[in-house]
Amino acid sequence: MKTATVDDQIIRLLRKSQLSITDSRRIILEIFIQAGNALAHHDIESRTGDKFDRVTVYRTLHTFMEKGIIHTIPTTDNSIKYALCKDECAEGHHHDNHVHFICDHCGTTTCIDEIHVPAIQLPQGYRASQISMVVNGACVKCK
Amino acid sequence: MKTATVDDQIIRLLRKSQLSITDSRRIILEIFIQAGNALAHHDIESRTGDKFDRVTVYRTLHTFMEKGIIHTIPTTDNSIKYALCKDECAEGHHHDNHVHFICDHCGTTTCIDEIHVPAIQLPQGYRASQISMVVNGACVKCK
DNA sequence: GATCATTTGCAACAAAGTTGCAAATATTTG
């Protein structure tokens, strides 16, 4: 069965992150995997309905962040978007060195893994720890 | 007098944007000019005290955005930061093609005008309208 | 399967943002 495989994958990921296997974590991870793109807290809430308390969703997202399972994408619309990390993300230390695309029409936010953030030369005195690049425009569907 | 000059500058800017000259607009613009870096809604509110209603600050920022007087800087902490645009910004159409720096220690957000966002090659089908680059790290003061 | 640690839901709250409407302030016009 196909679902069983995804479920195995999820359980392995949670184990690896030293998290106990709970319904909310399983389901929220599944939502991320099925979505394939970045989701705001709100998106997750509307997808889980009233299966979980709002607070649980907040806490689950925080936990996933701490464990390096998801990462945030900066936006200008007062809504943090979260996306699944690739395997290289260590605990509390993200390497999401890829470009993010936000469609102005449908709002879909995608990680463009193929494209890395180009290096830049900062002025004297600045020290960079993280660089992120967000591209707005029209996505493949909305073009 | 020095203040008179700044005030003239502000009045000219508001006229140019076809906005009526009101206290809130004058004072909020002055705050931006004096700050020299990006400010969140909250920062402005704490600087104006109870001189204006909270709603007025929201509306003033929206108006400035529409008129291309300020632009937003994407952040991952659920707080939109606003910064003054350079003159090239047309109404509703921003060209803030520079790199933004957010200090992880003091939170100061600055526009690094000297450094332009490097061009990137998006995959087939995507069309970019705006690219923004945000660098996190330690600023000159906090290094 | 009992014990212990962790997670969840609930309630109550704080903060952030929005909307409609009347009063106040700007701008325009005679």
Place this chain on the structure above:
DNA sequence: CAAATATTTGCAACTTTGTTGCAAATGATC
């Protein structure tokens, strides 16, 4: 310059978003 008109502001009420403490429920361990 003052009256007429247009715009902006403050207030009240509300929605949405995010947080915290604590008891009950669930998961892990032996």
